[in-house]
Amino acid sequence: MRFDLQIIASWIQPGSRVLDLGCGEGDLLYFLKKEKGVVGTGIERVESSVARGIEKGLTIIQGDINEEILDYQNNTFDYVILSQTLQQVYEPATLIRSLLRIGNQGIVSFPNFSHWRVRFQLLLSGYAPITKQLPYEWYDTPNIRVITLKDFRKFSEETGCEIIKEVAINTQNKDKAGKIIKCMPNLFATYGIFLIEKSDKMITILNNSK
Amino acid sequence: MSEYIEHDKDHISVGIVEKKFFTFAEPPNEMILENGEKLGPVTIAYEVCGKLNQDKNNAVLICHALSGDSHVAGYYTEDDPKPGWWDIMVGPGKGIDTNKYFVICSNILGSCMGSTGPCSYNPVSVEPFGIDFPVVTIGDMVAAQKALMDHLGIKKILSVIGGSIGGMQVLEWCARYPDMVISAIPLATTMKHSDLAIAFNEVARQAIMADPNWNNGNYYSGPAPNLGLAVARMIGHITYLSDESMRIKFGRRLQDKSDLSYNFDTDFQVESYLRYQGKKFVERFDANSILYITKAADYFDLEQQHGSGSAVNAFSMTKAKFLVVSFSSDWLYPTYQSKDMVQAMKKNGLDVSFCEIKAEWGHDAFLLPSERLTSLIKSFLERVFSEINNAF
Numbered sequence: 033m034r035f036d037l038q039i040i041a042s043w044i045q046p047g048s049r050v051l052d053l054g055c056g057e058g059d060l061l062y063f064l065k066k067e068k069g070v071v072g073t074g075i076e077r078v079e080s081s082v083a084r085g086i087e088k089g090l091t092i093i094q095g096d097i098n099e100e101i102l103d104y105q106n107n108t109f110d111y112v113i114l115s116q117t118l119q120q121v122y123e124p125a126t127l128i129r130s131l132l133r134i135g136n137q138g139i140v141s142f143p144n145f146s147h148w149r150v151r152f153q154l155l156l157s158g159y160a161p162i163t164k165q166l167p168y169e170w171y172d173t174p175n176i177r178v179i180t181l182k183d184f185r186k187f188s189e190e191t192g193c194e195i196i197k198e199v200a201i202n203t204q205n206k207d208k209a210g211k212i213i214k215c216m217p218n219l220f221a222t223y224g225i226f227l228i229e230k231s232d233k234m235i236t237i238l239n240n241s242k
Numbered sequence: 243m244s245e246y247i248e249h250d251k252d253h254i255s256v257g258i259v260e261k262k263f264f265t266f267a268e269p270p271n272e273m274i275l276e277n278g279e280k281l282g283p284v285t286i287a288y289e290v291c292g293k294l295n296q297d298k299n300n301a302v303l304i305c306h307a308l309s310g311d312s313h314v315a316g317y318y319t320e321d322d323p324k325p326g327w328w329d330i331m332v333g334p335g336k337g338i339d340t341n342k343y344f345v346i347c348s349n350i351l352g353s354c355m356g357s358t359g360p361c362s363y364n365p366v367s368v369e370p371f372g373i374d375f376p377v378v379t380i381g382d383m384v385a386a387q388k389a390l391m392d393h394l395g396i397k398k399i400l401s402v403i404g405g406s407i408g409g410m411q412v413l414e415w416c417a418r419y420p421d422m423v424i425s426a427i428p429l430a431t432t433m434k435h436s437d438l439a440i441a442f443n444e445v446a447r448q449a450i451m452a453d454p455n456w457n458n459g460n461y462y463s464g465p466a467p468n469l470g471l472a473v474a475r476m477i478g479h480i481t482y483l484s485d486e487s488m489r490i491k492f493g494r495r496l497q498d499k500s501d502l503s504y505n506f507d508t509d510f511q512v513e514s515y516l517r518y519q520g521k522k523f524v525e526r527f528d529a530n531s532i533l534y535i536t537k538a539a540d541y542f543d544l545e546q547q548h549g550s551g552s553a554v555n556a557f558s559m560t561k562a563k564f565l566v567v568s569f570s571s572d573w574l575y576p577t578y579q580s581k582d583m584v585q586a587m588k589k590n591g592l593d594v595s596f597c598e599i600k601a602e603w604g605h606d607a608f609l610l611p612s613e614r615l616t617s618l619i620k621s622f623l624e625r626v627f628s629e630i631n632n633a634f
Contacts, residue, residue, distance in 0.1 A: 073593075079597060079598060079599065079600055079614075082596075082597050083597055083614055083617065083618060086565070086595050086597065086618050086621060086622060087617055087618070087621040088621070089621060089624065089625035089628075090595075091563075091593050091594065091595050092595050092596075092597075093584060093588070093594065093595060093596045094596050094597050094598055095581070095596070100588075103585045103588040103589055104588060104589075105589065105591070108591065
């Protein structure tokens, strides 16, 4: 399993209820079900990935995460995971609020756009950066948002989320292995992983919108 | 559906099967139908494959569609030219593995393939019912299946599976007998007919009733309304295909000619195909049964009947785990109708998986060989079966 998913898995309490938004073929959910006995559901857009997930014995719904998330009652899940998908979301603030409406905690990860390689590429070459984590040309990328670790902290505050835990990582070997970056993470980490909760401000907003 | 039935290409089959009959609701204990009328005795034709295990927890009930029957898989005789209608899915090692599961398929109430229907003898008049047969509903069909399950000693069904009108029965089972259904697989189906679907059914019924031989449903001792029934079937076939599948299948090609005939003979292959399907159908099916079954499908409204108008309420008692499957080119029961039921299941916190299979073959896709559908059903059944076994 990917290194970032290993970190996410380590944060999840056994037996909890988990929703994985953009779950791909369900690798993380499969691990969590087998190793931690979680009750999990995945949402995935691509038919072949949905089928792979169901074939693993998982509960997967084919659909768009922005729409599917609306059907769940408040606090249906202990954790809602948005792994390496935030950079592809059209309305991140709306999605993050929905995520914390239906889940007690959210786990959000994304590629860090302020990694030194990205910065140097742009500075030295003058072209839009292409990295292992963001491997597309500007014209064919699904990654419509460029986010840095600092950006996400600012965004959290503005959206009304409280960051409970954060880990910055640098991955190697097709993302299978990696290490945690403690020194200047915004410069040296390829990915950021955040555990978030509703702040008091968001609880008020959610209560008012009931 | 019979046009697709072929021998298994790997010669894997459940083997010889036998059509059996179960009769219940003998007067004075007739079955009370949803419309309040009484019907009895009621006979249900059914077939089984595989073995019921000691815990009686491996029963899989398959519900057939409009023109199907209890003959879901296998052969009646050694030289039977065709296997059952879902032989590609049901058999040893197949999607619904008869080495693991006890598979039951019964002919629906109102049909003409062995179960009580309009062509059965009315015990009062000692003549075929014709349109004196009461208008039965999907709920009545399911109630009759429940009586069969009781007769077979099955208290919990591992999975109820069906497509199209069979899928309506699956949903009805989950709402009507929530404690009996462990899991359910509604395929290419809907919680209620759209006006489009009702419209096509009404044209089909009108075609039958406009045939002078129909004779107000009383034709069993004379010529049958075969022209009307054939047209009804042709209409049905159009709705089972899709624009794309027809283009691929026929492509405006002419039938056994190189030029247009400039008369009203068959010019196009699609015309020839529909005429052939219509003609073949009248050999095996009763026109009155089409009237009754299409009416039952049109009346079906899970939201009204089980949720006072709300789909969410309709599933509020349901405990089953679901695998919902739709097909991208199905315009009779389009994907949005499957998504509506998935949404209602989610709002009830039910365990539901959903997959829209990309297929160009229209509504009929659920009956055609599909590795994806086979593996989805197979793995879903394995999962729910292992979950109930681990729970003990």
